[in-house]
Amino acid sequence: MGRWEPDAQGRLQQAAMALYTERGFDQTTVAEIAERAGLTERTFFRYFADKREVLFGGQRQLLEQLTNGVVAAPDSAAPLDAISAALQEAAAIFDDRRDGARERQAVIDANPALQERERTKRFALAAAMADGLVSRGVAETTARLTAEAGAAVFQLAFEQWLADGTHDLAYFVRRAVADLKASL
Amino acid sequence: MGRWEPDAQGRLQQAAMALYTERGFDQTTVAEIAERAGLTERTFFRYFADKREVLFGGQRQLLEQLTNGVVAAPDSAAPLDAISAALQEAAAIFDDRRDGARERQAVIDANPALQERERTKRFALAAAMADGLVSRGVAETTARLTAEAGAAVFQLAFEQWLADGTHDLAYFVRRAVADLKASL
Structure with a gap:
């Protein structure tokens, strides 16, 4: 055994x-x-x-990668651009797993307790990116707001990527960031 | 009886x-x-x-007010500015209730199930504001992202207002919107 x-x-x-x-x-x-x-x-x-x-085992690794990605963005990057860079980099790990991600999403969508768990994941993603911004010297309130906007970007991009058959996840991240910037 | x-x-x-x-x-x-x-x-x-x-009875009224406030913002307002206007207007209903709001928050902070309920409220706030933006002709993805950023603004502003003794809630909303704009 x-x-x-x-x-x-x-x-x-x-x-x-x-x-x-x-x-x-x-x-x-x-x-x-x-x-x-x-x-x-x-x-x-x-x-x-x-x-x-x-279903949720890979989360810690993703959070670490997001924090590190934000910290590693060029010094000149504005907070949202640092987050965009980190999200695009993290997106690469999903790209050969679209079928698996769709299957996982269907399981979660069918179960309210799992949906709840998935929502708390979004708060964890935002917190991980906010930590990275604070390490860059961004003020805590700005860090938090930008990271929460970034988590909303990732969620939207992820849904669009699951529904799509051609573009990679980073493409949808870039597009959502551009959408958000256009709203100001 | x-x-x-x-x-x-x-x-x-x-x-x-x-x-x-x-x-x-x-x-x-x-x-x-x-x-x-x-x-x-x-x-x-x-x-x-x-x-x-x-604890949660006033929510429907707040959601309606937010949707209506977004719709009623000047035509020239960018999506985030329409949301900012709606949040500042809604903020006024809280200003003579700071003590009650603090008491309520302490009850919620002491109870995980109530915290969970409070988090789902944030998604409802975002959805209400996104509805208002879509009515203004804003594209659905932009509406959703901007509204979610707006919900993060409101949450942060509310926490700061609860901790503060002088400024009104609208002041913290304006400040958080400015912080968010500065992050781009």
Whole structure:
């Protein structure tokens, strides 16, 4: 049982997504996910704290990348431009995962508790980008407002990217930032 | 029992806030609120659907006012300026209620479920303002982004106003809008 299983995490993730889609999130148990993946429950819990983490596991990494991306933007960049640069950079990690992202979104859209969880993620994204701006010396209130506008940009761009078949996510980020600038 | 009670709604609200503050929201029952106000439970339910509505009852009116305020802004106003005008106008209804607003905020801050409810209110504010912008002919994506930035402005301004003793809420709205514009 303790033996190494090739790509156990990927297999568990695939099995979980298939079951969430077929039966719904609430109707799926960890035992069923493990069985579908041909692995044990113990192996599941080596990779995921619970069945929700299969959907939200990548968040910490994304938050770190956003903070770092804001900090690393050119010194001359205005706050919103620093956020735009960080979002475009982070967007690249999604681009070969559009089908998976669509499947995940459908699971979340079908479940109010998961939608709630997804909304709190947006506050976390804004906080991560605001931290990056404050590190750049931006005043805290400006940092917070700009980061929240940036989180709204990312959410809109992400929805447009999911619905689209041609452009990459960074394209929609740039377009939303331009839209926001035009509103002032 | 069916007789008219002078300012029953105000007495119930005061009694509820006092009990939420003393005991906490979860530990307070409608029966206790009615008793403290010298009224019956039946009277309570004539004014409020449940004990949570004492805290969130004014929301529909605020949403309508925001949509109308955005629509009524001068034709020449850019989307963010239309939102700023609507927020400043809506701000006026809060200005003689700072103490009550502080008391309410303390009750909400002490209760995670109420915080959650308060967060969903922010999405509703954004949606109401976006509706107003769309009525003005603003493109839907721009409307949504600007309205979400406006909701972030209102939230920040409200917190600053609660912490402050001199300026009115509209002052903090104007300042936050200026901060946001400076970030671009």
